[in-house]
Amino acid sequence: MILFAQHRLFALLLLTALLVACGGGEGTEGKAVADPDDGVLAGLLAAPVTEEQATRFLWKSAFGPTDESIALVRRLGYAGFVDRQLNLQTSQYSNYLMEPYGYPGRTELDGQCAQHGTESTRVCLEWIYEKQRAPSVIFFKSAVHDPDQLRLRVAFALSQILVVSMNLDYRTAYGMRSYQQMLRNMAFGNYRDVLMAITMHPYMGAWLDHAKNTRQAPNQNFARELLQLFSVGTYLLNQDGTYQLNARGELQETYTEAHVRDFSRALTGWTYPASFMGANLTQADDSHDTGSKTLLRGQILPANQSTTADLQGVIDNVFNHPNTGPYVCRQLIQFLVTSNPSPAYVARVVKVFNKNSSNARGDLKAVVRAILLDSEALNPPDAAGRLLEPAIASAGLVRAVGGASDGAYLDEMSFAQGQRPFAAPSVFNFYSFQYQLPVNGRRLQAPQFAIATLPAVTARLQYLDNLLSAGGAPADTSLPQGYRSGTQLSFPARWLQLAGTNVDALVDMLNVRLAGGVLTPASRNLIAAQVKALPGVSSQDQRGRVALAIFMVAATPHFMTHR
Incomplete structure (x- = not known):
């Protein structure tokens, strides 16, 4: 057939x-409804969930439905299901043959290969060093089988905002697995911690030339993408995700080329760790630019600060910028629920990003909960999906x-x-x-x-x-x-x-x-x-x-x- x-x-x-x-x-x-406080949202959350509704919800909060997950949503309700997912233990991507290039101790590596049945060491080494599809394969295995489906959906969304890629052949499969497991571990953490973690990860250091960045020739790649793609975005935003316009009705840029230069200077002085096994970039203070730098909104990093102090200042500056909430939250809504969230929907989620129930900023667990349990997610309007x-x-x-x-x-x-x-x-x-x-x-x-x-x-x-x-x-x-x-x-x-x-x-x-x-x-x-x-x-x-x-x-x- x-x-x-x-x-x-x-x-x-x-x-x-x-x-x-x-x-x-x-x-x-x-x-x-535009306002979830009018009782409609409460009614949606309290009403029995039909099989059709459970299925649609699972295409938002998981990698598709199963018999078991449909029954669970119907039994626990939307909020109960989300809360259960938010509190599941983090699963690990399979570690099969994800060893780093140049693994110390060839004998130990041969021994690990020998554990996989009749596979020859040659085939084992080929999988480690030459198969760029290895991280993608283990991703799909996790997407089909792992129980922490919502965490994996959010981690996959973050991987498409905070992008590193296997499309260059010298990037090791082990390094990619490490980076993606990091995003998975932190998917319900704090976005400031996520920004710090990606900045310090050696894979990002290689991908955007952040490692070995020196005061003599500051590389602007990572600094530019930290601003453009990872935090504040290109243009000033209102808290509902719409653009701020000047008196002439024009978009307003979030940063200038001068900002990119000073951010790149602030991020000098980092290099690769001696061993990649789970280690972050390490300080190379003699390569750090110790002059003063001007960041966004006029913040000054004073001269003669340490490499670490300048890094902390950079991350705080972009994390606390008013643009970061709407820029990040709108994309998370797009990846999970709808390509065209209303400004009211974005504003409700950004409000949670700016301040959770404990007055903390950047709580991704609270943000994800707000995205999925919003009236616009449970009761889709026109142009949703x-x-x-x-x-x-x-x-x-x-x-x-x-x-x-x-x-x-x-x-x-x-x-x-x-x-x-x-x-x-x-x-x-x-x-x-x-x-x-x-x-x-x-x-x-x-x-x-x-x-x-x-x-x-x-x-x-x-x-x-x-x-x-x-x-x-x-x-x-x-x-x-x-x-x-x-x-x-x-x-x-x-x-x-x-x-x-x-x-x-x-x-x-x-x-x-x-x-x-x-x-x-x-x-x-x-x-x-x-x-x-x-x-x-x-x-x-x-x-x-x-x-x-x-x-x-x-x-x-x-x-x-x-x-």
């Missing part, structure tokens, strides 16, 4: 609608249909669509968070559409077809023997039973599981008719029907653009 060839035209016709589906239409649960980016769609679909994966096939699938996690083409991520599409006479932000090209979408359908037609994907033999398991799709028995006895009920169930119950009647009926056209007597026939139903629902804009 070749699903893709048989139903290619149907899928591509549906994808035509995808190009305009990001923003239009009414929210399925009514209008969002987002396109599922390849990594989330790939991992989420396997979770949603009861699958398991070692991550290798999902890495290939996402890469074919233009997104290999932790391997962005530049510090600007895979796409700009400001990318826009024209929709019904308006221009709406739709960041993920920047990489939703026809070749990328076609590749998604081809990989999905291959996966469903075969019932999974074989193990990747380049993985160490002890870690290769392939990708399996184990359709629940009730799905197979419905495929033989009640196709309409099967499609309705998949509509809920994959699309949150928002398929149009026309799409639902067309999919059911296509599935009924297949034989449905034998168990193999029933698996084929389930596979085709999944393929066709996943090809609709209702799956790819979640509200």
Whole structure:
């Protein structure tokens, strides 16, 4: 059976609608309210959660739904589920063969390789030093299986704001795993601590030339991106994320080239640690510029301060800038909930960033809770929703249909669509968070559409077809023997039973599981008719029907653009 060839035209016709589906239409649960204190939000949080609502919520707060997570959201409610996720123990990315380049003690390394069955040392070393996809593979394994789903979603969002990349071949897989585990550990911590941690991490030091930055020739790469991408952004913002305009109606720049020069001077005097094993950059005080520096909003770092004092001053300066809250919070909302949050939604979340219940600034746990438990997240308005980016769609679909994966096939699938996690083409991520599409006479932000090209979408359908037609994907033999398991799709028995006895009920169930119950009647009926056209007597026939139903629902804009 070749699903893709048989139903290619149907899928591509549906994808035509995808190009305009990001923003239009009414929210399925009514209008969002501007003020969450009017009792509507309390009602949303107190009301019983339907299966459709739980599924939609899990596409925001996890890498897709499972039977268990749907039941948990319905039992605990939205707030109970989020609080449970916020307090789960942090999972660790697999450490298989993530040793640093130049690992001290070749004998010890050989011994570790020998633990992985019959793999030769040559193959083991090749995986360590040459396979740039290693961090992405372990990411997908975690995305499908790890329990701390919300933490991983937030860490993945942070990885696309605070970008480092494997796209240069001298970056070690071990260093990337260390950086991404750091983001995962700190995903519910304080944003100031996150800014300090990325500044001191050797991988960032290599990526943006921050390490070995000297007073004789201060390198501006990290200083510029710290300002432009990691904290305050390019233009002054109001606390609701809208731009501040001057008297002539023009945007106002947040910083100048003089600021970039002084920030780069303040950040001189750091170098690589003697051993990379979990160590931060270390001081090289003789390379530090000890002159005075002018930071944002006129703050002066006095002359003759230490390397550490200047660093602390830089981080405090950008962290406490009024722009940082709206700049960071708006992107987190876009990654988790909707590409077009209203200014009121942004303002409510920024208020929490600026001051949590303990009057602390930058509490990411409180910010994430505010994002997910806002009226605009639970009761989407017009123009709400987002396109599922390849990594989330790939991992989420396997979770949603009861699958398991070692991550290798999902890495290939996402890469074919233009997104290999932790391997962005530049510090600007895979796409700009400001990318826009024209929709019904308006221009709406739709960041993920920047990489939703026809070749990328076609590749998604081809990989999905291959996966469903075969019932999974074989193990990747380049993985160490002890870690290769392939990708399996184990359709629940009730799905197979419905495929033989009640196709309409099967499609309705998949509509809920994959699309949150928002398929149009026309799409639902067309999919059911296509599935009924297949034989449905034998168990193999029933698996084929389930596979085709999944393929066709996943090809609709209702799956790819979640509200």
